Amino acid sequence: MNIVVCIKQVPDSTHIRVHPVTNTIMRQGVPAVINPYDLFAIEAALQIRDTHGGKVTVITMGPPPAAVALRKALAYGCDEAVLITDKIFSGADTLATSYVLASAIATLGKEQPVDLVFTGKQTIDGDTAQVGPGIAKRLNLELLTYVSKIVAVNREAGKIQVERRAEGGVQLLETRLPALITMLEGTNEIRFGSAPDMFRAARAEIRTWDRESAGIEDLKKVGLKGSPTVVSRVFGPTPRAEKAQQIAFDPAAPQAATDALLEKVLAEIPKVGKELERHKVEAGAGANHE
Amino acid sequence: MSNAKTDKPIKKRKVKLEGDLLNYKGVWVLVESERGHVHPVSWELMGQGRLLADQLGVELCGVVMGAPGPELQAQCEAAFAYGADRCYRVASPVLADYRNVPYTQALTDLVNQFKPEIMLLGATTLGRDLAGSVATTLKTGLTADCTELAIDPEDRCLLSTRPTFGGSLLCTIVTLNYRPQMATVRHRVMPMPEAQPERSGLIVDVDPHLVETDVITKILDFVPDDQSGKPQLPYAEMIVSGGKGLGKAENFKLVWDLAKTLGAEVGASRAAIHAGWIAADRQVGQTGKTVRPALYIAAGISGAIQHRVGMEASDCIIAINNDPSAPIFDFAHYAIVGDCVQVLPALRKTFAAYLGKP
Numbered sequence: 001m002n003i004v005v006c007i008k009q010v011p012d013s014t015h016i017r018v019h020p021v022t023n024t025i026m027r028q029g030v031p032a033v034i035n036p037y038d039l040f041a042i043e044a045a046l047q048i049r050d051t052h053g054g055k056v057t058v059i060t061m062g063p064p065p066a067a068v069a070l071r072k073a074l075a076y077g078c079d080e081a082v083l084i085t086d087k088i089f090s091g092a093d094t095l096a097t098s099y100v101l102a103s104a105i106a107t108l109g110k111e112q113p114v115d116l117v118f119t120g121k122q123t124i125d126g127d128t129a130q131v132g133p134g135i136a137k138r139l140n141l142e143l144l145t146y147v148s149k150i151v152a153v154n155r156e157a158g159k160i161q162v163e164r165r166a167e168g169g170v171q172l173l174e175t176r177l178p179a180l181i182t183m184l185e186g187t188n189e190i191r192f193g194s195a196p197d198m199f200r201a202a203r204a205e206i207r208t209w210d211r212e213s214a215g216i217e218d219l220k221k222v223g224l225k226g227s228p229t230v231v232s233r234v235f236g237p238t239p240r241a242e243k244a245q246q247i248a249f250d251p252a253a254p255q256a257a258t259d260a261l262l263e264k265v266l267a268e269i270p271k272v273g274k275e276l277e278r279h280k281v282e283a284g285a286g287a288n289h290e
Numbered sequence: 291m292s293n294a295k296t297d298k299p300i301k302k303r304k305v306k307l308e309g310d311l312l313n314y315k316g317v318w319v320l321v322e323s324e325r326g327h328v329h330p331v332s333w334e335l336m337g338q339g340r341l342l343a344d345q346l347g348v349e350l351c352g353v354v355m356g357a358p359g360p361e362l363q364a365q366c367e368a369a370f371a372y373g374a375d376r377c378y379r380v381a382s383p384v385l386a387d388y389r390n391v392p393y394t395q396a397l398t399d400l401v402n403q404f405k406p407e408i409m410l411l412g413a414t415t416l417g418r419d420l421a422g423s424v425a426t427t428l429k430t431g432l433t434a435d436c437t438e439l440a441i442d443p444e445d446r447c448l449l450s451t452r453p454t455f456g457g458s459l460l461c462t463i464v465t466l467n468y469r470p471q472m473a474t475v476r477h478r479v480m481p482m483p484e485a486q487p488e489r490s491g492l493i494v495d496v497d498p499h500l501v502e503t504d505v506i507t508k509i510l511d512f513v514p515d516d517q518s519g520k521p522q523l524p525y526a527e528m529i530v531s532g533g534k535g536l537g538k539a540e541n542f543k544l545v546w547d548l549a550k551t552l553g554a555e556v557g558a559s560r561a562a563i564h565a566g567w568i569a570a571d572r573q574v575g576q577t578g579k580t581v582r583p584a585l586y587i588a589a590g591i592s593g594a595i596q597h598r599v600g601m602e603a604s605d606c607i608i609a610i611n612n613d614p615s616a617p618i619f620d621f622a623h624y625a626i627v628g629d630c631v632q633v634l635p636a637l638r639k640t641f642a643a644y645l646g647k648p
Contacts (some may be wrong), residue, residue: 006308012611028418030550052437071407093431094422094425094432095425095426095429095430095431095432098426125455126578127434127435127453127576127577128422128432128435129418129422129434130418130421130422130425130432131422132422132425133419133423133426134421134422134423134425135419135429136390136423137394137423137426138426141392142390142391142506142507143390143417143419143423144507145390145418145419146415146419161510165415166324166415166416166512167322167324167329167389167414167415167416168324168325168327168514168515169474169512169513169514169515170512170513170514170515171387171509171511171512172508172509172510172511172512173317173389173507173508173509173510174508174510175506175507175508176506186570202471227431228429228430228431228465228466228467228468229431229432229433229463229464229465229466230463230464230465230466231461231462231463232449232462232463232464233457233461233462234454234460234461234462235460235461235462236459236460237460237595237598237617237620238620238622239620239621241621244609244620244621244622244623244624244625245623245624245625246620246625246626246627247624247626249623249626249627249628249632249633251628251629251632252574253637254628254633254636255636255639255640257628257636258626258636258637258639259640260639261608261626261637262640262641262644264624265585265606265608265624269584269605269606269623271584271605271606272584272585272605272606274354274584275527275528275584275585276552276641276644276645279528279552279553279645280645280646
């Protein structure tokens with residue numbers, strides 16, 4: 001099996017802070033990590049390789065420091081890594097990003113046909129879930145999104161069975177390879193890399209591809225120029241027009257404050273009173289059955 | 291972007307539609323159904339689509355796809371009741387259950403034939419799978435998980451607003467010289483419009499020319515979820531949520547206690563989930579559930595945008611936090627600055643006395 005996993009290096013969102021005065025993102029000192037959703041894709045790919053043989057190539061599009069994320073993926077046990085980096089790729093939205101990644105996967109496919117492509121469900125910084133479907137469409141791969149379980153892989157027949165999370169239930173799907181799978185979170189646990197893998201990762205040479213080596217055919221489709229969407233405004237949240245009513249709280253008499261609060265709420269927002277009344281009735285009715 | 295000043299337009303790029311793009315007219319909403327059941331997000335979008343179509347002075351159209359039968363007729367009639375002027379009915383046995391390839395092909399062909407300027411889909415597993423694919427085959431812009439949709443009066447462009455940077459800021463995204471402009475919206479973000487059963491409209495039947503033998507992916511089985519014992523946050527009318535401000539996992543019990551007295555659902559912020567204090571299916575916010583209860587009590591939740599967009603449509607928000615500068619006080623209706631460990635038990639007693647409970 002020749003498997004490609006697409007990952008993204010993202011700022012660790014739990015560390016992102018917004019400057020209280022200027023409303024700008026404070027990026028200094030925010031650690032970068034592999035998008036947490038991608039770890040489930042990496043582990044799923046490694047498990048298939050371990051059972052069926054072959055190799056796992058991890059790729060990312062990003063600035064040169066994204067090589068750190070690739071090295072981390074090698075330490076988990078991925079076999080090869082390709083960094084796709086070029087100044088003209090910057091400012092890409094999901095359509096332009098999927099074009100670059102699809103081109104690179106097609107280029108890898110010239111060395112050896114690709115059987116499976118994995119991505120995470122979405123990234124934690126963009127949260128769009130659009131790049132996986134975009135790559136699948138561009139490469140004409142069967143698309144399996146929100147996969148919760150790889151049920152069976154039949155290498156000889158070129159078939160795969162998966163469970164896919166749908167609205168209100170789980171689909172059991174069977175399709176032919178090559179396919180693209182976006183892996184659902186919580187479906188496996190990323191392994192600790194073995195000591196040999198960690199040593200190999202530290203020394204490994206990471207292939208770096210620019211527009212030419214990635215096989216980009218149409219430069220108008222990449223970066224800001226190739227992106228149909230434009231961010232027209234970034235802004236902080238606006239406070240509600242009316243300020244929140246402060247309820248004075250004295251730890252010595254806590255219930256005085258909460259009684260006052262309920263009185264205010266009941267007087268000012270009738271819908272809450274109605275809801276509580278309904279609950280009173282329901283609770284009373286329920287008590288009769290006990 | 292690292293120094294992007296906010297609250298100012300980054301740049302105003304002119305929209306210059308040329309040639310065939312000028313022919314794209316009308317607002318479309320995908321009526322999402324699985325096994326005959328329409329996802330309510332579709333009707334929420336129909337209500338929002340009605341506003342956009344009226345502002346643009348164009349038709350609102352529903353797209354109804356599935357196996358031929360009376361269900362599709364009923365879905366078209368429901369679409370009219372919720373505001374559609376016209377429905378495109380795409381019927382084929384191949385579309386009986388959702389699969390990416392036939393749905394993508396049918397919707398792509400439909401857009402190319404009838405050319406809408408705006409197309410809205412629910413941000414469900416189906417909607418995101420389909421929207422991401424169709425935006426690629428159409429080579430157009432798509433904005434995911436929008437919390438606000440509006441029309442720019444100057445150039446008639448769709449302004450799609452969504453949280454960004456992991457939910458710490460908001461951004462407005464426009465699709466310049468490509469059509470249609472596509473967006474997905476999560477369930478419960480937009481209000482449910484009232485159905486007007488007397489409304490009717492025009493049904494346009496379209497044959498998608500799909501053949502089952504051309505479709506590689508097969509559905510072998512479908513196992514419906516067991517909903518018993520699962521949190522029903524989206525439709526709860528009262529919710530008590532806890533965040534990192536509770537201090538430690540044990541204090542989350544105070545949230546459960548208050549919820550039990552109220553008969554309320556229990557929610558949580560992303561930080562509380564990440565801390566492992568409560569199960570992930572309780573998360574309220576951009577990456578969790580969107581809720582619209584009558585009463586929302588936020589205990590120890592700071593109120594980052596990530597959380598705010600998931601609950602700010604609540605009729606009454608009571609915020610408890612010992613940090614007087616917490617952003618949640620900017621949009622709560624009632625504020626108690628104090629320690630949750632002291633406030634929550636008092637609040638429970640107050641409600642218990644009112645409800646005549648122990």
